[in-house]
Amino acid sequence: xxxxxxxxxxxxxxxxxxxxxxxIMAPAGLPLTGAGLAEVNAFFGANGxxxxxxxxxxxxxxxxxxxxxxxxxxxxxxxxxxxxxxxxLVGFAGLILQNVxxxxxxxxxxxxxxxxxxxxxxxxxxxxxxxxxxxxxxTFLAIALVGLSVAGLRxxxxxxxxxxxxxxxxxxxxxxxxxxxxxxxxxxxxxxxxLTGWLIWVVWLVMYGIRLIRLREA
Numbered sequence: 001x002x003x004x005x006x007x008x009x010x011x012x013x014x015x016x017x018x019x020x021x022x023x024i025m026a027p028a029g030l031p032l033t034g035a036g037l038a039e040v041n042a043f044f045g046a047n048g049x050x051x052x053x054x055x056x057x058x059x060x061x062x063x064x065x066x067x068x069x070x071x072x073x074x075x076x077x078x079x080x081x082x083x084x085x086x087x088x089l090v091g092f093a094g095l096i097l098q099n100v101x102x103x104x105x106x107x108x109x110x111x112x113x114x115x116x117x118x119x120x121x122x123x124x125x126x127x128x129x130x131x132x133x134x135x136x137x138x139t140f141l142a143i144a145l146v147g148l149s150v151a152g153l154r155x156x157x158x159x160x161x162x163x164x165x166x167x168x169x170x171x172x173x174x175x176x177x178x179x180x181x182x183x184x185x186x187x188x189x190x191x192x193x194x195l196t197g198w199l200i201w202v203v204w205l206v207m208y209g210i211r212l213i214r215l216r217e218a
Contacts, residue, residue, distance in 0.1 A: 004215040007071015011209030014064035015202045021057040025050055033131045033194075034186045037120075040127050044109075044116035051113040058106045062099040068209070069095040072148055075215055079155045087154065091147025097140040104133045128184070135180040138173035138194055141201055145170035148208065157211050166204045172197030 028050045069092040076088040108130035115122040149166030152158035176194030183190045
């Protein structure tokens with residue numbers, strides 16, 4: 001099987017894994033960014049098994065994201081080198097950075113699930129860390145979206161509307177990261193900026209994966 005096909009499947013698998021993890025935890029009441037400490041303690045104190053199950057998808061997602069990024073670089077690098085560009089590498093760097101950042105987010109969730117029932121006093125620091133890293137992660141998603149969208153458009157791998165979708169998600173993710181302090185202060189409409197960008201990011205991942213799978217036919 002061609003590596004471009006493997007990486008395309010990895011992109012779709014990455015999208016499915018992060019959506020699945022959220023579908024496991026969100027219905028159980030995973031607190032939103034800026035949630036109060038009482039709500040956080042109640043959730044993590046009663047849903048450790050849910051958090052553990054959701055976190056199990058983390059390593060899977062990070063592996064798939066890495067394969068997707070490497071495949072995108074492999075597919076785009078030849079044409080980029082001719083133009084003296086490296087946008088695909090910029091995008092790949094964004095994916096790697098978001099993998100590292102989300103490791104910290106998952107670690108905070110697992111720590112809360114472990115400590116909230118027995119030591120609620122540890123919650124303020126852990127939840128503040130979680131919210132800060134979670135929101136700032138939008139920076140790296142934006143880097144991945146911009147780098148791979150520009151590279152895909154320049155190589156004619158992506159259609160113009162697919163690139164526009166990536167840029168729109170990048171703007172929303174970056175705006176949310178820049179407003180991190182305000183987003184963290186309390187639950188409110190500002191949190192919808194990042195959420196909207198994340199939903200578009202998932203659609204973009206699937207579309208990018210389809211383009212890589214079909215690359216041989218192009």
